[in-house]
Amino acid sequence: MIHRRRTRFQPAKLLALLPLLASVACNARYSAAAFHLPGDGDAERGRAAFVELGCHACHQVTGASLPKSDRGPVVLGGVVDRKMTDAYVVAHLLDPSSRVKSARAQVTNAGQARMPGYADRMTVRQLTDIVAFLQSHYQLRPMPPQIWYQ
Numbered sequence: 001m002i003h004r005r006r007t008r009f010q011p012a013k014l015l016a017l018l019p020l021l022a023s024v025a026c027n028a029r030y031s032a033a034a035f036h037l038p039g040d041g042d043a044e045r046g047r048a049a050f051v052e053l054g055c056h057a058c059h060q061v062t063g064a065s066l067p068k069s070d071r072g073p074v075v076l077g078g079v080v081d082r083k084m085t086d087a088y089v090v091a092h093l094l095d096p097s098s099r100v101k102s103a104r105a106q107v108t109n110a111g112q113a114r115m116p117g118y119a120d121r122m123t124v125r126q127l128t129d130i131v132a133f134l135q136s137h138y139q140l141r142p143m144p145p146q147i148w149y150q
Contacts, residue, residue, distance in 0.1 A: 035087040037128045046133025049126040058115065061137050077137030084138045089131050094119040 047064060050056060056066040062077035091098065096113035122130070 034085065035090075037086045037090070037131055041128040041132025041135075043129070043133045043136040045125075046129035046131070049122070049130050050133055053118065053122060053126070053130075055130075061134065063137050064133075076134055079139050079141045081141050083140055084135065086131055086135070089134055090127065093117075093122075093127065093130070 047066070050059075050061070051067060057069045058071050058074055060066065060073040060075045062075060064077065095117050096115040097117070118127075
């Protein structure tokens with residue numbers, strides 16, 4: 001019987017990768033080598049991890065059955081104009097403050113995101129599954145043909 005040790009994130013190492021992830025995500029439409037998590041993410045396990053980590057306390061996910069919370073929800077999922085890349089979702093989970101500079105409603109007085117970073121709070125498996133869960137609830141809005149040629 002093989003025993004696997006449950007490995008936690010090492011925040012310093014992961015945060016050091018954020019600039020690389022962001023640069024890859026920015027160039028994703030030009031490159032087939034964009035950052036992607038392993039394809040073995042499980043949306044149901046991701047839903048369970050989303051609840052276990054308390055994400056449902058502040059976030060609703062369009063089309064997902066989650067426990068209700070007393071706080072005003074930030075809605076995730078639904079129809080979007082641009083594909084939500086794995087790199088984009090991962091960056092928000094690991095360092096939410098890096099993306100909220102223009103969204104005053106999501107920032108505390110100290111200039112930090114209300115959402116805590118999860119780099120040291122979840123396993124790689126949980127991250128992969130949560131991304132799979134969230135990605136399964138986004139739908140790309142079809143663009144009208146006249147926009148394609150402008």
